[in-house]
Amino acid sequence: MSESDEELVRRSRRGDREAFGELVVRYENRIHATVFRILGNRDDAREFAQDTFLRAFDRLSTFRDGARFSTWLYTIALNVTRSELRRRKARRDRRPLSLEQTEIDPPDGAEAPEEGAGRRELAALALRELDRLDTEAREVVVLRDLEDLSYEEIAGVLGCPPGTVKSRLFRAREELRARLAPLLVNRPRGVDR
């Protein structure tokens, strides 16, 4: 039987690197994917995902007993990505206006695939649109729809009430739906659960 996160955290706090390595292996996929999606599908996600774990290691002493390690880790990941996005924004804000406009152009209709595009193409488009959402909206969609966290878990990560998660998710999905609607109508229905 594998050790619980709590036990691994306890061992890691005592300087057991092997235990921390186990935690990294346990969460590397999820943290990398989260960072990757929130940062806009860029290659430097590796660096920031690794930074998440390194910061976690640095701060193990601040981890509160009884808290969920995964939630704590996601919180650190979001702090890392927010810092990076702020840095990027500051850099972008110094660019000439024309470049900025190019970046925030809505998707060109001509780029849209033909109706009946494959699921993979639709997913790629959805991810591209996800990248165009503001950070707050992108975070909830990534945590809910890509990472499958419950509203309560997301609330724990973001440090807000579940009701806020619900409303942010509603707005974010509505924005995505509105942008992708022409492509979604022929998608399989009945996801309702």
Add this chain to the structure above:
Amino acid sequence: MNCTEARERLSPLLDGELGAAEAAEVRAHVAECEGCREHHAELAALVSTLRGAPSPALPEGFAAEVLAALPSRRRGGLLRLVPLAGLAAAALLVAVVLSHRSRSPDARSPVTETARGPAPGASEGDGPPRDIPFASAPAASVPDGAPAESVVGDSRAGLTAGAPAPVAEEARASRSSGLRYIVAGGQPDAAAGMILAEIDHRRRRGGPPPPSDAGTDDTACVERVVAGAYGEPRSILLCLTPDEVRYVTEMARRLAALIALQESLEANCREVVQATYPWVSQKK
């Protein structure tokens, strides 16, 4: 339930976050309303698409790289030493105050004797000299134009029973309150800078050579920008040997205990002074 209300609930419905009664109500509306049915289908397709999106491939060797980076990252992580260093600085401050008080004949106390004990790990002659620059990051931490001499050296003078630094009482008081402010105000950086400057100086004066095991598990690397001799910013990066880490830690603990015991030690001091008076008078 109207369309607006129903559509607001479609998102939590898809997540299974609605109560049974509310979910049934939404479903009933969707079944009857074509517009909401389409809306629901689009939203469901969107969620399904996102959930089915492939995960990005994890870079090869990801975990190994994290683990390999841990030792070097512990440089930052071991800034956990900083609070200890802060404590040490606070304790040093107390030592200074107590040693200054001790110069007054009627205030000589056991506290001073305690403070004058040899510093842990500090051998004879390796104490910090007086001329190390005041290692304070924020200039405002030493208000009122306190003298530029070494606070660390002066503080340690209290510990090693060295001669008191020739500073004016007023300046000493303001510097002390400045140091108190550094620690009490949660500015451990300045305090940590002092500790680092001390160790740095000890090395320059022929102390142990820089550790060759920099970056390994047994080495704590800390970096601080401190004020140089002329107030210019100077970066100190030290990889502390395990002995030095122990020194700082033990020093901090022992000195912090002085702070914690200050009240009772002073009470003890008064008691002893009073208790010895008749004996002194009898001698006369």
